Amino acid sequence: MRKAAEHEPISRNRCKGASEIRNPRLSMLLTGTFGQYKALVPSVENGYFSRLLTVVIKGANPFDKRYVSSKGGQSVIPKQVGNRLLRTYESLLSSPEREWSLTDEQKERLGEHLETEYATLINLLGDNFHSAVVRMAVQIERIAMILTAMRGDSALSRGAGNELTPESNSGRMDGESLMTFGTTDDVWGCSDEDYETAEVIGNKMLLHMAAAYRMIDGDATDLVPEIKPIDQRKVLFEQLKDVFEWKELIQEAKTQGISERTAERWNDKWQEQGQVIKLEHGKYKKVG
DSSP states (O other): OHHHHTOOOEEEEEEEEEEHHHHHHHOOOOOOOOHHHHHOOSSSTSSHHHHHOOOOOOOOOOOOOGGGGGGGGGGHHEEEHHHHHHHHHHHHHHOOOOOEOOOHHHHHHHHHHHHHHHHHHHHOGGGGGGHHHHHHHHHHHHHHHHHHHHHHHHHHHTTGGOOOOGGGOSOOOOOTTOOOOOOOEEEEOHHHHHHHHHHHHHHHHHHHHHHOOOOOOOSSSSOOOOOOOOHHHHHHHHHSEEEHHHHHHHHHHHHHHHOHHHHHHHEEEHHHTSSSSEETEEEEEEOO
């Protein structure tokens, strides 16, 4: 399981001869109680902790009548979703093999984003959380890649091959994206929409892993601690004066361990959302 998580070659030597899996690929879903989870991951230094995406769920649901329903119960929706995934897989399998990649801008953004998350989470949880944040970069890329494949489901399932057009993809295409369904390009790029979705999912996964981390370490007062996001964007915004200058924004961002590029992107977002207006060059005002 540890090797397959990063596609590392698996080799074993036994008396009956050697065996090797050069490119292991494994998809797995495990469910269980916290006690069962801790038996698999007894410490945060265990290699499984950073390689498994963990979701912590509080079991406070009422009795589900669908279990005794005569109309298929719990099995209906998973079967429908499974059939859709199967069609997508078959379509991709019959298509030419292509390479997938984030755009250069998205790679830079991912690095900056996780650098900020890293500083925050390591400060809160300690150095043992290092590997979970570092490996989340790979996980976010994988999630984005899956979204790219799923975006092409409706188009690919029509079997139109290289005649497919970009409009068949429901994602928003940015100008630098290499992803096309209308050419024979060997590389699929990721749309900004899919990257942003993957980043949000990755953030949630880190929060769930932080909860599991606290549970394993025994620091949590509750078996399943409340999972709250750390909104650094909100913290930075609140620390700024009602009227602030660009240099003040950058200085405050650096104080909080936020890169200049990230602060610039957040300031642009505030302006798009109407939270900030630009008074003049290098000078801004909060709204409301």
